[in-house]
Amino acid sequence: MTVMAWLDGRPNDLVVLARNFTGDPAIRCDDGENYYLTSSSLDALFSNPADFRDAASSLLVPLNGASCVLNPDYRPVRLRGSYSDSEGRGHVAVLGTAVETATAFAMATVSVNGVPQEPTPSPAPKLARLAGQHPDVTEVFRLMAGVDPLDWFTLYKVFEIVRDNVGGQQELINSGWKSRKKSRQELSAFTASANLPHVSGDTARHARPNSGSPQHTMTPDEARRYISGLVRAWLDSLSSRG
Numbered sequence: 599m600t601v602m603a604w605l606d607g608r609p610n611d612l613v614v615l616a617r618n619f620t621g622d623p624a625i626r627c628d629d630g631e632n633y634y635l636t637s638s639s640l641d642a643l644f645s646n647p648a649d650f651r652d653a654a655s656s657l658l659v660p661l662n663g664a665s666c667v668l669n670p671d672y673r674p675v676r677l678r679g680s681y682s683d684s685e686g687r688g689h690v691a692v693l694g695t696a697v698e699t700a701t702a703f704a705m706a707t708v709s710v711n712g713v714p715q716e717p718t719p720s721p722a723p724k725l726a727r728l729a730g731q732h733p734d735v736t737e738v739f740r741l742m743a744g745v746d747p748l749d750w751f752t753l754y755k756v757f758e759i760v761r762d763n764v765g766g767q768q769e770l771i772n773s774g775w776k777s778r779k780k781s782r783q784e785l786s787a788f789t790a791s792a793n794l795p796h797v798s799g800d801t802a803r804h805a806r807p808n809s810g811s812p813q814h815t816m817t818p819d820e821a822r823r824y825i826s827g828l829v830r831a832w833l834d835s836l837s838s839r840g
Contacts, residue, residue, distance in 0.1 A: 600684040601644045602626075602634035603654035607675030611665075615675055618665055618722035623657055633675075635661075644683055651677070660726040663739025666748075667833065668722055670819075670826040674743045725833050732836060734763045738829060750792040750803055750818070753825050757788065760832045775831035787814035788824055 605612060605625070612633040616625040623637035635654055643650040654677055662674040729736040738756050745752045761770050771781045790812035795802040797815050816824060 600636055601640050601650075602636050602682050602684075603640065603650075603658075604678040604680045604682070605633045605635060605658075605675045606678045607633075608673055611673050611675055614669065614672060615661060615665055618668070618720040619661055619726075621723060623661065625661070635677075644681070647681070650681060651679075654681070659743050660729040660736070660739045661722070662743035663729070664722040664725040666739075666742040667725060667826050667829045668720075670822040673746050724837060725830075728833055728836055734759050735833065735836070742829075747818070748822050748825070750798060750801055750821070753788075753821050754792045754803060756825050756829065757792075760828055764832065764835075773831070773835070775828075775835075783814055784816075784824055786812065787816045788821055790814070791816040791821060 605615075607615075609631065612625070612627075616627060616633060619625045623635060623639070625633055625635055627633050635658060637657055639657065640650060640653055643653055658675075658677065665672045666674065726739075729739050738759050741752050741756050741759075742748065748756075761767055764770050764773060767785070771778055771785065773781075775781070776784070790809070791797045791802075793803050794807050794809070794812065795805060796807055797812065798818075801818070
């Protein structure tokens with residue numbers, strides 16, 4: 599029996615997630631344009647809607663987080679609140695209760711112009727698995743998957759977690775992920791843009807400037823790309839340690 603937690607999100611993001619995760623857990627598509635999360639870890643929980651919903655929600659976090667890291671334009675998908683199995687049974691979460699429903703289901707593959715597509719290898723599953731090994735990774739994924747779009751406050755929290763995990767700001771600069779000059783320049787631009795109201799206005803982390811005009815700044819989109827790249831380099835370094 600296959601159990602399914604149905605998903606909502608932008609069509610492109612759902613396709614990206616389905617291509618990133620093809621094993622266990624997996625994101626799959628039915629015979630239409632509906633996507634769902636499935637995992638062997640969820641099968642035994644189907645008869646308990648509350649536990650199933652909580653487990654599916656927790657399972658989705660690292661999948662969304664890893665996809666955010668790999669693509670700064672990705673927007674997290676969310677649980678629809680309806681769940682079913684391959685035998686047509688289902689339930690819908692409504693204000694913490696469960697309502698029994700009947701659901702038709704047919705297996706299908708993702709296709710483009712009618713041609714079935716083989717999933718391309720993705721580093722996303724490997725990155726997502728790091729959440730089970732490092733609490734800091736779990737926290738980063740939760741933050742990146744929890745705000746859409748990522749704002750300065752959340753981006754800075756992610757930066758702080760990575761910075762402290764590697765041993766401080768100087769260690770971050772000396773990490774070798776980029777040249778020291780490039781690392782310092784980007785770090786200065788990011789922190790100034792996140793903190794200073796005369797750079798980022800009301801979205802800045804502070805209401806009063808504590809320094810002058812910075813030489814380099816970032817837009818929010820540039821900051822999202824910077825943080826995604828920083829987290830990717832950090833995750834790769836964690837993975838290389840075994």
